[in-house]
Amino acid sequence: MTGSDERREVAGRNASRLIEGDVRRLYSILCDEIIGFSHSVTVEAAPFETRFATSSGMYIKIAPYRELFLVSSGCDSPVEIRVSDEAALLRALDIALECFLVSAFSDRS
Amino acid sequence: MQQGQRPRNLRDISHLYLSTSRGEGVEETGPSAMVALASIEGGPLRAWLSAGLAAAFVSQGASVKLLDAGRSLPNAGYYFALSPELYLRPVMDEKAVVEADDGGGIRVMSARDPSLLRYGDDGTGTGLNVIMIAFEWDGVDFPDGSRRLFDSLPPGLPVFLLTVSDCYPVAAEGISRTFREIFPGAPVMALFPSGKEERRGGLEACPFPAGILTGLSRRMPPVSSFLTGLSGEILQRLASCKRGAARDWI
Numbered sequence: 213m214t215g216s217d218e219r220r221e222v223a224g225r226n227a228s229r230l231i232e233g234d235v236r237r238l239y240s241i242l243c244d245e246i247i248g249f250s251h252s253v254t255v256e257a258a259p260f261e262t263r264f265a266t267s268s269g270m271y272i273k274i275a276p277y278r279e280l281f282l283v284s285s286g287c288d289s290p291v292e293i294r295v296s297d298e299a300a301l302l303r304a305l306d307i308a309l310e311c312f313l314v315s316a317f318s319d320r321s
Numbered sequence: 322m323q324q325g326q327r328p329r330n331l332r333d334i335s336h337l338y339l340s341t342s343r344g345e346g347v348e349e350t351g352p353s354a355m356v357a358l359a360s361i362e363g364g365p366l367r368a369w370l371s372a373g374l375a376a377a378f379v380s381q382g383a384s385v386k387l388l389d390a391g392r393s394l395p396n397a398g399y400y401f402a403l404s405p406e407l408y409l410r411p412v413m414d415e416k417a418v419v420e421a422d423d424g425g426g427i428r429v430m431s432a433r434d435p436s437l438l439r440y441g442d443d444g445t446g447t448g449l450n451v452i453m454i455a456f457e458w459d460g461v462d463f464p465d466g467s468r469r470l471f472d473s474l475p476p477g478l479p480v481f482l483l484t485v486s487d488c489y490p491v492a493a494e495g496i497s498r499t500f501r502e503i504f505p506g507a508p509v510m511a512l513f514p515s516g517k518e519e520r521r522g523g524l525e526a527c528p529f530p531a532g533i534l535t536g537l538s539r540r541m542p543p544v545s546s547f548l549t550g551l552s553g554e555i556l557q558r559l560a561s562c563k564r565g566a567a568r569d570w571i
Contacts, residue, residue: 244411245394250364298413304406305412309394313365314536 219247223264225257229276238301239274239281245305246272249312264308269315272308285311352386352440352449352513354479354559358455359473359496361391361486365537366514368431370485371398378551379426379443383449386428388437390466391457402540403537427542435466440473457570458496471503479562480504481555485512493526508558527551 223243230236246264247253253270256263261275271286279294283304291302356374360367366449368389375385389397398408410417411433418438419431430438438529440452452474455468463471474480482500492509501507514529533547 241412248363248392251362291503298407302405302409302412305394305409309399310538314397316365316534316537 214302216247216251219253219255220244222255223247223262223314226260226262226274226276229260230281232276235279235281235296237294238298239276242274242283242301242305244306246308246312249309250316254308266312266315270312272311283308296310324522330503335472351475352452352478353383353450353454354481354556355446355471355474356555356559357467357480357482357500358453358456359458359482359500360391360393360485361458361460361484361492361496362442363391363394363457364487365484367391367393367455367457368395368400369537369543370483370512371453372397373543373545373548374483374552374555375427375429375451375453376544377548378451378453378556381449381556382548383451384426384428385451385453386440387430387453388435388438388440388469388470389429389431389453389455390433390438390464391455392433392535393457397429397455398405399540400542401427401429435464438466438470440470456561458492459490460495462499468503479559481559481562482507482509483512483555484509487514500508506562508562510555543554 220243224240227236227239230239242260243255247255250266251269252266253266256265261273264270264272264274273282273284273286275282275284280294282292283295284292285307286291291307293300293307295301295304358367358371371387371389375387378385387397388431390404394412396408396411396419398421401421403419403421403424407421408419408431410419411431414438415433417432418554419429421429423429432438435454435456440454454467454470456464482497482504484496486493491506497509497511509525511526512529514534533545536543
């Protein structure tokens, strides 16, 4: 199981695709919180997106685009949110959390 | 009880054992009991279980003040259907405290740092008032803020510790010992959602029944016969503590 610091380092690799400042900070916050959902969350830094997943079916992608990033979840009803401010970040985090909780039970069954 | 007399249920009698009344017509406000919930490995169970137990205590006739502290998401505000802008405020502001009142007997305060929480003597009402303190155990000691909350409680208050973890029974023993250094003889129960039944050093283990964790994502306090039964068990043991008849579970 990869430690939180290692996972954060992986998630941070795509942060440079965002301009410095608030948006990059929001990206880091979101990545930290998703990693914090569970020790079982894995992180993959693909060339143009960062992927978070669990073996029980949570799947979240964050695609940075300079001044904003897209957050999409792979749950039953996939949702995509454009994040460039705090309000959008909290909506994205809420959806990511719900996606994690939906899948978390199946991991325990 | 006379023959043929129908037994009263716990809701009818629990207030008699845990109320702080000193005499006819003199009802005191303030907490009747404290239930501490320690989540040993973070995750959603702290908030889910504390919300569900709070609702179950209310169904038994109590009013509840739930103090929820921890970094893990969700926090209790999620299970009381607060908007993301409200329940996720501590994500953006480490000093933020989320407060909510469900209008049905539960008042919630949630923060990442337990030192930001206060139970207060702010009109918890007469009758059965339960303080629930939910927090995360780091494997070594209680968070400073949790200790301060414990220290601020009225002396002699009946207390109960519930631990929840998936696979760390050794940690449950450790926190039990530490808790009893503060509250000698307090009853302790360890919940194991994975369904394993284990006993080490006499620590009482209680597995979750299969399927109870459906609805982890639902934005409302969980309701189940397991939680109702668990809340009743806790109230009965707290009542035993108040009467000075607590059993030593270790």
